[in-house]
Amino acid sequence: MNLKELSKLLGLSQTTISRALNGYPEVNAATRERVLKAVKETGYRPNKAAQRLATGKAGSIGLVMPTAPGHHSDVHFGEFLAGLSEAAVRHDFHLVVMPSDPDDEAGALRRLAASGNVDALVLAYMRSNDQRLAMLRSLSLPFIVHGRSRGAEEDYPFVDIDNEAAFYEATKLLLQLGHKRVALINGQEYYDFAIRRKQGMVKALAEKQLSLSPDMVSHSAMSDDCGLAAMERFLRLPERPTAVLCSSTVLALGAVRAINMAGLKLGEDISLIAHDDVLPVLRPEHFSVPLTTTRSALRAAGSRIAERLIDRTKHAEAELQQELWKAELIVRSSTGPAPA
């Protein structure tokens, strides 16, 4: 059964049928019911190309994927994409992924928007003062930001976690355990999440009249090699840290390796708290010393964003909100009292 046959069967135009199926208000309720009943009985499944012609909608969400040889953020990207897909599959939407040189994300986004292939956009990998926001505001496509952008007016819809609060709470826990020299293995310094996490840490330290010295901070890509290198550097300091915060379990993987190679005991000689995006292959409870974490599932964020964007493409009046999620602080064995 194709659209043409269904049209003949019902004595309705193909456009009317498509609009009925896509919930357009100009189709009256009785007609819509007749169409839905016929669809159910015949097993008709709308052909996307025909649907697109009739409705002007591609049924798709677009996003940019920073890509370069040796660029390692894809573990996080893959998990976020899995979340988007989980929602998309429920609504028969697809995803359009525009790969981009990490230095040309704005250009890639513009080309994606101009392609006519997407109904809505996700903006991710947010930086402070992100110039892409102004561009998106000027387009007519609905969008949701994953994260936020410090310095830019906060008048856009987003799903973010409270990164500052997460690392503020984590640092407070370490301070309560008596730690005074706490280091930070963070993401690249231009990313909004990295800036906010550092701020949360600085704020907690300041409450105890402590400060974060620059040689106790590392900014890098989120790879385990970078985590290893950062931790090795910290361990060579004349006064090495007794605790460290990591912006990802991937960084923690390398940091823990450095700690083990140095013959130190995690949770005794040195404490560690990592942010856990709930990557399926890197579960903090499965480290040989289970990791204390701040947890928020990247997959859940992806799923939520897709769900809301799809709703918005179907109901033009649906308002896109700002959502700030709280990360959970989960204490396991990698944190202990500061060594005497």
Next chain:
Amino acid sequence: MNLKELSKLLGLSQTTISRALNGYPEVNAATRERVLKAVKETGYRPNKAAQRLATGKAGSIGLVMPTAPGHHSDVHFGEFLAGLSEAAVRHDFHLVVMPSDPDDEAGALRRLAASGNVDALVLAYMRSNDQRLAMLRSLSLPFIVHGRSRGAEEDYPFVDIDNEAAFYEATKLLLQLGHKRVALINGQEYYDFAIRRKQGMVKALAEKQLSLSPDMVSHSAMSDDCGLAAMERFLRLPERPTAVLCSSTVLALGAVRAINMAGLKLGEDISLIAHDDVLPVLRPEHFSVPLTTTRSALRAAGSRIAERLIDRTKHAEAELQQELWKAELIVRSSTGPAPA
């Protein structure tokens, strides 16, 4: 500089410019050179929508992503996608990802092909006798299969690794080390790669008059939990295996955890060889006992497939080949002589 302005500047039609940029033979060499020179001087970047109108090409590669809550193959999918992207970004192509219920991959592929949104398709997650091959042959879209399909006529272009040879060689190594009871933690039994790996193992065992008993084989999703459960079951057998092959480092992650929890020493009490797709966060050399592996990078396969498909969309005469890659057997510390 947009296409209209460039058209005015050169005194050429927009269609001619687009065709020149896309290598269409009907544009003569002198005109093409003029266009390319102007593009370079003005920094003009073709607008995809305009390009598509002019050439009928979307500049995109489509693939289906099996998705379900709790479906864990996305680590491998993400890495494969990163490979596709690496090639796509070089040619300004994008990817169209159709999420699909794992039981409706054929339907999702059909909808993707019918959408008109893709120039070429990648077929992945191959099963034996895969019915999707017949469908793809009937479409006019170029495609490449990642993997192969036992039982179906092998008349399609593919990029695969020699899974049978990989696990044959791995098993031979274990036999040379004196192991006689070798178990297998494999992918789902309907996947072509899983069938071939098992065959390679059976072949090597048969050469020593050994057979693979059904209670020494596990088929499951490629998650670490499944690897853990399988290994725990093997360790409870009256005669437990002295060696095990794992179809992924993700499965090995769980298997190694089970081995550690049982108080056994990897590489001494029990040997393990895993297939390594070169997932950036699960590097076999970073396990506490470095893993012996059969290695072939999933990212390289993705990149190669995208490169060839893009070439094919640009040059209709380009023939798509069949490529069978050899996995490398890399010996590390997780393999040792069979315990006496």
